[in-house]
Amino acid sequence: MQQSTQKYKPLRLYVSGLGGWLILMQIVLYYNLIELIESIIRSVSMFGNEAWSFLVEKGSIMYHPMWKPAMWFFFAVSIFEIIFLIFILVFFYSKRSFLPRLMIIFFLVGLLNGFIFLILVAQIPLAQEVLGNEAWWIVASIVECLVVVLYFKRSYRVQNTFIY
Structure with missing residues (x-):
């Protein structure tokens, strides 16, 4: 008797749809949107009041x-x-095939913007006292980016869902 030398390819699990870990990604996206809108509202309200002039007027x-x-x-x-x-x-929600790249870009650009903002603020002595040590933010942002990049690069669900 001859043994079969045929190689078996492991089947990819055919998981698709916006379930699984993509539910968590949706929560993260909506949370970021709400947080950004709130920060814009706070920023706009600050631009016109005394606090703004207190920070940016010479002699203050x-x-x-x-x-x-x-x-x-x-x-x-x-x-x-x-x-x-x-x-x-x-x-x-349109399940576009280029969404995984957009997600990776969004999180990497967010990390880069955070670094730039910290560099700008680090030059202000008072802000250093208020912000304190931001090392935890840097580590958390790097871990978040790493998780998102790996998930959107390697997930079968992502590959099977975003196909249009």
Whole structure:
């Protein structure tokens, strides 16, 4: 008798749909959207009041030349991220094939923006006292990006769901 030398390919589990870990990703996306909208509302309300002039007017106790660019950078990035998130949510529910790349880009750009903001704010002595040690944020953001990138690169559910 001859033994069969045929190789067996393992079958990919045919899981698809917006279930599984994609439920968690939806929660993360909506949480980020709500958090960004809230931060925009807080920023807009601050731009017109005394706190803003207290931070950006020369001669003020709290004045530092980096406050204005740091706050405008944060505001502009938040607006951009809200628009990007809305596009991601539309493409997420449309199950577009390019969504995994958009998700990876969104989280990597968010990490990069966070680093830039921390570098800007680190130049302001008062902000350093208020923010304290942000090492936990850096580590958490790197881990979050790593998890999202690996999930969207390797998940069978992602490969089977985002096909249009």
